[in-house]
Amino acid sequence: MCKCEPGGDARPCYPSDLSDAAWAIIGPLMPARDPAKGGAARKYGDRLVLDGILFVLRxxxxxxxxxxxxxxxDAAYRWYRAWTADGTRDRIHDHLRELVRTAEGREAPPSAAVLDAQSIKSGExxxxxxFDAGKKTTGRKRHLITDTLGLVLVVAVTSASVQDRPGGRRVLARLAAAFPSVGLVWADAGYANRIDSNLLNWAYEKWRLVVEIVRRPEGAKGFQVLPRRWVxxxxxxxxxxxxxxARDYERLTGNSETMVKIAMIRLMATRLAGQSACWSNRLPDQAA
Incomplete structure (x- = not known):
């Protein structure tokens, strides 16, 4: 038993819970309660609510x-929705990303990014x-743009039937609006081929974004680690x-995007705390 909530009752600490060091980074970023609005005192603190959300995620x-x-x-879900609606989720995520980039010796605003999509089965x-005919997957597709460190800049979740190029237009438009500092985006051949380069022309003409296609070497077979795309x-x-x-269990695509941001918040806070992310539920004394 351990006490994870200051002043609270002793309770088991789950492997998904934030460490004290990670909470010391996230805690000051949580919205302050406005006494002028009145109302009863909250029964559950922000850290306990976030631990509940992370339990569902992990x-x-x-x-x-x-x-x-x-x-x-219902308390965890209520605050999960509230923090998404009032912008708390995005504010914390973006601030942590800037801290990680600064700690790695990078400028806070990114100048280059990487684009890709992932089709994943849905459980609801x-x-x-x-249906994604190329990947033979029924479900949804995550369109993701990261910086060169692999930190999420933009995410959009669509039906798996949405092809890469229409999905790419959606996230590139979001990227241009949120990150005017980005001028170069690397992507795979699914976003343009030798015949159709409409996406590349559109991105440059409308947003002044250079989309550079990273292609597989001629004659390559099997898995290949490609420059930039591996990020x-x-x-x-x-x-x-x-x-x-691992699957998309959300009924709404907005909730799917929120879960991606929460996963990155946990990862970035853990990294800033100087700890390694624990992906296993094994106890420390158990063999790997």
Missing amino acids: SGCQWRMIPRDLLPW GGPDRG VERTFGWLVRNRRL
Whole structure:
């Protein structure tokens, strides 16, 4: 038993919980309560709520299956939706990304990015669900743009039936609006081929974005680590280590995008705390 909430009752610490060092980084970024608005004092603190959200992310369980010794599921879900709606999620995510980039000796505003998409099976119904004929996958597609460190800049979740080029237009437009400092984007051949370069022309004419295609070497067979493109592939690997993201369990694509941002918040806070992300639920004394 350990005490994870200051002044609270002792309760088990789950492997998904934030460490004290990681919380010391995130805690000051949480929105301050406005006394002028009145109302009763909150029963559950921000750290406890975030630990509940991270339990869902890491374990992949349903919201209603959050352990009762953690907090009621509806309290965690209510704040999960509220922090998304009021911009807290994006503000914390973007601030942590800038801190990580600065710690790595980079300028806070990125100047180059990497674009790719990942088709993933969905576990629920709801809108925006389709079939990707290329990957033979029924579900959704994550369109992701990262910086050169693999940190998420823009994410958009669509039906798996949306092809890379239409999805690419969506995220490139978001990128240009949010990050005018980015002038170069690397992408794979799915976004343009030798016949059709409409996406490349559109990106440059409308947003002054240079989209450079990184192609596989001629005659290459099997898996190949390609320059620049491996960065975003690694980010997809980081994401799917969270069981909630191994499949798309959300009914709304907006919730799918939120889970991606929360996963990156946990990863970046852990990195800034000087710790390595724990992807396993094994106890320290258990063999690897």
